[in-house]
Amino acid sequence: MSVDQIANHIALVGSPNSGKTTLFNWLTGSKFKTVNYAGSTVDAHRGSTLPVYGPALTVLDTPGIYSLQPHGRDEEVTLETLTATDDVRAVILVIDGTQLNRQLYLVRQMQELGLPMVLAVTMMDIVKESGRRLDLEKLSELCDAPVVRVDGRLGGGVIDVVEAARSLSTVHPGRRARGLQWDDARIEREISVAEAWTKLVVFKAPDRLTLDHLRRWDRILLHPWWGILTFFLIMGTLFSSIFWVAAPAMDLVDAAFSALASGLNSVLGENAFSDFVSNGVVAGVGAVLVFVPQIFILFFGFTLLEDSGYLARAATIVDRPLHKLGLSGRAFVPILSGFACAVPAVMASRNIRSARERWITVFIIPFMTCSARLPVYALLLTFLFHDQPAWKGGVALTGLYIGGLFIGSVAAMILNRILKKSADSHFLMELPIYRWPKPGFTLHIALRRTISYVKRAGPTIFVFVLILWIGTHFPYQSGVTPEVQLRESVIGRVGVAVEPVFHPMGLDWRAGLGMMSAFVAREVFVSSLAVIFSIADTDASLQDTLLTRMREATFTDGRAIFTGASVTGLILFFMIALQCLSTTGITWREMGSWKYAVGQLIVMNALAYIVAVAAVQSLRALGIG
Amino acid sequence: MKSLTGAPFFETLIISHVEGEPGLTRRLREMGFHTGCEVRVLGQAPFNGPLVVQLHDSVLALRQAEAECLLIK
Numbered sequence: 183m184s185v186d187q188i189a190n191h192i193a194l195v196g197s198p199n200s201g202k203t204t205l206f207n208w209l210t211g212s213k214f215k216t217v218n219y220a221g222s223t224v225d226a227h228r229g230s231t232l233p234v235y236g237p238a239l240t241v242l243d244t245p246g247i248y249s250l251q252p253h254g255r256d257e258e259v260t261l262e263t264l265t266a267t268d269d270v271r272a273v274i275l276v277i278d279g280t281q282l283n284r285q286l287y288l289v290r291q292m293q294e295l296g297l298p299m300v301l302a303v304t305m306m307d308i309v310k311e312s313g314r315r316l317d318l319e320k321l322s323e324l325c326d327a328p329v330v331r332v333d334g335r336l337g338g339g340v341i342d343v344v345e346a347a348r349s350l351s352t353v354h355p356g357r358r359a360r361g362l363q364w365d366d367a368r369i370e371r372e373i374s375v376a377e378a379w380t381k382l383v384v385f386k387a388p389d390r391l392t393l394d395h396l397r398r399w400d401r402i403l404l405h406p407w408w409g410i411l412t413f414f415l416i417m418g419t420l421f422s423s424i425f426w427v428a429a430p431a432m433d434l435v436d437a438a439f440s441a442l443a444s445g446l447n448s449v450l451g452e453n454a455f456s457d458f459v460s461n462g463v464v465a466g467v468g469a470v471l472v473f474v475p476q477i478f479i480l481f482f483g484f485t486l487l488e489d490s491g492y493l494a495r496a497a498t499i500v501d502r503p504l505h506k507l508g509l510s511g512r513a514f515v516p517i518l519s520g521f522a523c524a525v526p527a528v529m530a531s532r533n534i535r536s537a538r539e540r541w542i543t544v545f546i547i548p549f550m551t552c553s554a555r556l557p558v559y560a561l562l563l564t565f566l567f568h569d570q571p572a573w574k575g576g577v578a579l580t581g582l583y584i585g586g587l588f589i590g591s592v593a594a595m596i597l598n599r600i601l602k603k604s605a606d607s608h609f610l611m612e613l614p615i616y617r618w619p620k621p622g623f624t625l626h627i628a629l630r631r632t633i634s635y636v637k638r639a640g641p642t643i644f645v646f647v648l649i650l651w652i653g654t655h656f657p658y659q660s661g662v663t664p665e666v667q668l669r670e671s672v673i674g675r676v677g678v679a680v681e682p683v684f685h686p687m688g689l690d691w692r693a694g695l696g697m698m699s700a701f702v703a704r705e706v707f708v709s710s711l712a713v714i715f716s717i718a719d720t721d722a723s724l725q726d727t728l729l730t731r732m733r734e735a736t737f738t739d740g741r742a743i744f745t746g747a748s749v750t751g752l753i754l755f756f757m758i759a760l761q762c763l764s765t766t767g768i769t770w771r772e773m774g775s776w777k778y779a780v781g782q783l784i785v786m787n788a789l790a791y792i793v794a795v796a797a798v799q800s801l802r803a804l805g806i807g
Numbered sequence: 808m809k810s811l812t813g814a815p816f817f818e819t820l821i822i823s824h825v826e827g828e829p830g831l832t833r834r835l836r837e838m839g840f841h842t843g844c845e846v847r848v849l850g851q852a853p854f855n856g857p858l859v860v861q862l863h864d865s866v867l868a869l870r871q872a873e874a875e876c877l878l879i880k
Contacts, residue, residue: 248837249833249837253830366833369833393864407853410853410854500854501870502855609870610873612838613866
């Protein structure tokens with residue numbers, strides 16, 4: 183085999199917070215294919231180097247590690263990336279210049295692994311600011327590897343890293359170890375070596391010896407009382423801005439889509455194709471895209487917290503309360519991500535070292551109010567609190583967020599009782615220095631995360647809307663009312679057949695169809711109702727029309743379908759139920775067990791159904807709705 | 808011998824021994840806690856939570872159970 187036929191990959195390796203992902207962004211620019219969600223890199227991501235750095239190299243970004251003897255799934259991924267194949271020909275080891283002693287331990291491990299490497303030293307601005315000097319030539323001599331100073335903020339040195347990696351990758355690959363087995367004595371010995379090397383490389387100015395001033399915010403943010411107050415203040419600001427800041431942007435998107443739908447309707451005229459385009463595609467997709475501003479703000483907030491260094495503090499603050507539920511502070515980032523989307527949240531759970539804690543965390547993540555529930559809540563709460571002051575809906579929405587969190591906590595508590603105890607629950611987390619986030623960079627990352635969310639959700643919704651529209655219009659009958667057409671269509675007949683299941687929830691087959699379609703993804707519920715009730719036929723806003731149609735909808739005997747009771751039941755169902763095929767898929771993959779994924783699916787939906795039916799029936803017994 | 812739990816805040820302490828469950832002590836060592844190194848307890852997180860400990864130029868949060876593995880002179 184010639185050298186050309188062997189994959190020639192460069193791996194980026196480094197400890198958490200070392201600036202590894204920032205370097206990856208510099209190397210690959212906007213060319214990388216996947217985006218990490220808040221928390222950290224949990225999978226090896228690949229990208230190509232930008233043309234400015236010469237012929238393209240494939241770069242793999244790996245999860246942050248402290249050691250090549252892995253402790254958790256994320257660290258295993260890094261080791262596997264390096265050793266499972268011979269694809270990786272050179273390593274860029276990213277080193278935080280302010281933490282040299284710990285980083286040199288990793289250098290020693292990489293040396294033993296036997297892969298050619300270049301050291302990229304980051305955080306040099308802070309090294310300088312703290313009155314230190316690093317002898318990088320000495321470092322290069324000690325490590326027997328090229329050393330490059332990298333400026334993560336301005337991009338200086340990146341081209342030198344690429345050149346060094348390129349020349350290393352052309353060297354004929356030598357023997358490489360598949361893993362390390364260092365015992366305690368060896369570890370102690372290697373740490374001494376790292377310490378000795380640090381003394382040879384780092385020179386401190388006598389007057390400024392610490393980096394304390396870069397963590398002075400901890401005096402407030404980790405204070406026993408102020409820390410709790412600021413935690414709730416920060417989280418409260420994040421979540422309230424999701425609703426208040428996003429509102430104008432959402433109105434704009436809604437207005438644009440309803441204008442588009444009615445515009446297309448008048449251009450295309452009265453025919454089946456026009457109906458499909460306006461009622462199917464535009465109304466269906468628009469009903470969900472309305473929520474993109476909220477999703478963007480959530481991702482923007484996460485990115486800000488992550489970049490500033492606060493996320494690690496937040497995890498530390500909630501460690502004790504989570505410990506009582508059988509979890510640890512490490513579950514904080516996955517659970518918080520769960521408020522955006524369960525799929526990246528389940529992936530972020532790889533950072534949890536304890537298998538038991540990970541088991542519980544993944545189980546309760548879908549209880550968190552993900553952004554896909556927002557379209558459903560927004561619609562149903564507007565229905566319930568129509569013509570009433572806006573704060574009532576806001577309070578109800580807050581209640582739903584707390585409700586999901588509460589049910590998740592109870593579930594965790596129960597699982598903590600049932601599951602066999604284990605001793606592997608630890609909490610050991612590095613608190614990085616505080617840094618002011620760069621607005622442009624934060625904006626860029628948040629935008630990419632939003633785009634990747636839309637890209638994933640968009641096609642599913644589109645395809646489903648297509649199926650639903652065809653299914654509700656086939657077989658096509660001319661000269662009948664839309665109600666008759668819907669009832670006698672293929673999908674209508676399925677809906678009528680399963681109506682008895684939804685009857686105890688106070689719903690008819692049309693609402694039932696909407697709920698069944700929500701199992702593809704929750705937000706599809708809104709699109710389905712939009713298609714089922716053909717809302718794009720009027721000039722009014724999409725949401726107003728849908729609400730009016732819902733109010734007008736009746737059972738065959740003339741009773742209203744959507745009442746206070748049945749809508750409350752629907753809301754509770756959506757709060758608890760796991761209606762998301764992507765979540766079940768990713769859980770299956772991540773936990774390596776279909777029994778786990780299917781069990782979770784059954785338990786959550788059975789619970790949701792029981793709660794919803796109980797709520798509807800008791801509200802009715804009380805004479806409400 | 809005393810452990811890091813209950814140690815006074817803001818005082819420079821020297822670790823004399825790391826002992827406890829093997830997986831945990833290995834991780835503590837890899838994070839830089841080893842015999843002879845200087846540490847300072849900077850405080851405790853809210854809710855009677857993890858200890859905030861300074862080790863060289865880094866700051867780490869660790870639970871009482873982890874801190875018990877770190878014996879000090």
